[in-house]
Amino acid sequence: MKILxxxxxxxxxxxxxxxxAALVGLGEIDVIAPKDVQSASGHGITFHKPLMAYxxxxxxxxxxxxxxxxxxxxxxxxxxxxxxxxxxxxxxxVVISGxxxxxxxxxxxxxxxxxxxxVEAAFLGxxxxxxxxxxxxxxxxxxxAGEIARVAIDAILKHPLDAHRVVNLNLPIIDRADAPMPPxxxxxxxxxxxxxxxxxxxxxxxxTYYWPAGNGMxxxxxxxxxxxEALDExxxxxxxxxxxxxxxATLLVWRNRMEK
Numbered sequence: 001m002k003i004l005x006x007x008x009x010x011x012x013x014x015x016x017x018x019x020x021a022a023l024v025g026l027g028e029i030d031v032i033a034p035k036d037v038q039s040a041s042g043h044g045i046t047f048h049k050p051l052m053a054y055x056x057x058x059x060x061x062x063x064x065x066x067x068x069x070x071x072x073x074x075x076x077x078x079x080x081x082x083x084x085x086x087x088x089x090x091x092x093x094v095v096i097s098g099x100x101x102x103x104x105x106x107x108x109x110x111x112x113x114x115x116x117x118x119v120e121a122a123f124l125g126x127x128x129x130x131x132x133x134x135x136x137x138x139x140x141x142x143x144x145a146g147e148i149a150r151v152a153i154d155a156i157l158k159h160p161l162d163a164h165r166v167v168n169l170n171l172p173i174i175d176r177a178d179a180p181m182p183p184x185x186x187x188x189x190x191x192x193x194x195x196x197x198x199x200x201x202x203x204x205x206x207x208t209y210y211w212p213a214g215n216g217m218x219x220x221x222x223x224x225x226x227x228x229e230a231l232d233e234x235x236x237x238x239x240x241x242x243x244x245x246x247x248x249a250t251l252l253v254w255r256n257r258m259e260k
Contacts, residue, residue: 001027001157004077004092004121005063008038008070008100008113014142015099017060019131022146023096023153030085030092031063032077034070034113039102041069043116051076070097070117078124094161095121098131099149101140103170105132105227105237106190106219118166119243127161129153129169134231136173137215145174148181152236155184166241170227172234185235190226192219 003023007016011033023029035054045068052067053076064081066073074095083090097117104112118128131153133145148171156167168189172182196214203209222228227237 001094002086002090002092003027003029004074004082004095004126005029005031006033006070006073006077006095006097006117008034008041008097008117010034010037011056011063011065012058013037013101015101015133017058018142018146019096019099019149020061021143022150026150026154026157027093029061030077030082031061032073032081033063033065034073035065035067038069038113039100040111041113041116042111043071043119044069045071045075053081070113071120074117074120075124078121078126091126093127094157095126095128096131096153097121097128098133098169099145099171100130100132101135103132103134103217103231104130104168105134105170105217105231105239106192107194108216109168109189109239109241115166115168115241118168119241122164122166122243125163127163127165127167129156129167131169131171133171134173134217136175138173138175141174141177141179144177144179145171148174148179148236151181152184152238156238164242166243168227168237168239168241170231170237170239172231172236182234182236184238185230186238186240187225187227187230188223189239189241190219190223190228192221192223194218195220
């Protein structure tokens with residue numbers, strides 16, 4: 001199996017090193033990841049400046065750092081770097097994005113650079129898995145989190161993956177090296193708005209600014225059977241995602257309104 005591994009926390013983040021180590025033995029792994037932290041960058045891409053590529057040696061792997069966003073890394077990776085390395089007709093079997101330091105559940109999937117990288121792969125016809133770890137304000141047991149992620153990824157890869165689909169995988173808080181394997185739940189995305197808030201402050205020169213506050217996992221409400229609920233219950237969550245944002249339920253309604 002050929003794997004393109006990326007993330008949004010940057011090529012030097014502990015999550016990508018952990019996931020790389022956990023994936024060793026699954027297949028051939030190429031790392032193409034952002035040069036710097038790109039958390040919550042969403043699905044932004046770069047048009048007006050070159051995407052500089054830096055061969056990068058870490059303690060865990062040799063990869064390529066891209067001076068861009070997560071979706072840039074996958075776009076340039078699949079359309080340029082991968083064909084240069086493996087041949088013009090070659091594609092990875094799967095793109096894996098993560099492991100993100102922080103859950104990407106609920107509406108956070110819209111903001112997430114981790115998920116955006118996976119979605120970009122699906123745009124381009126390569127199935128993808130986004131992997132995130134719920135931190136919960138605690139220091140994670142990274143190695144154990146990687147082992148648990150690998151079990152879940154192996155379970156996912158036992159089944160056919162549509163080339164244009166994304167599987168969003170979230171791990172609950174893993175803060176013990178001997179943490180047991182949590183149950184795996186296939187759940188919907190929680191769609192309630194986040195309830196984060198902003199603190200009003202004054203700069204030294206008297207200008208008003210607003211400091212984002214909250215932990216990213218507080219929502220107006222949590223639906224039963226959702227990813228947020230299952231994570232709070234200590235489960236590994238799997239949510240299949242698609243990038244077609246068409247509201248099929250109201251498509252006919254709008255045709256009847258407008259096509260007269």
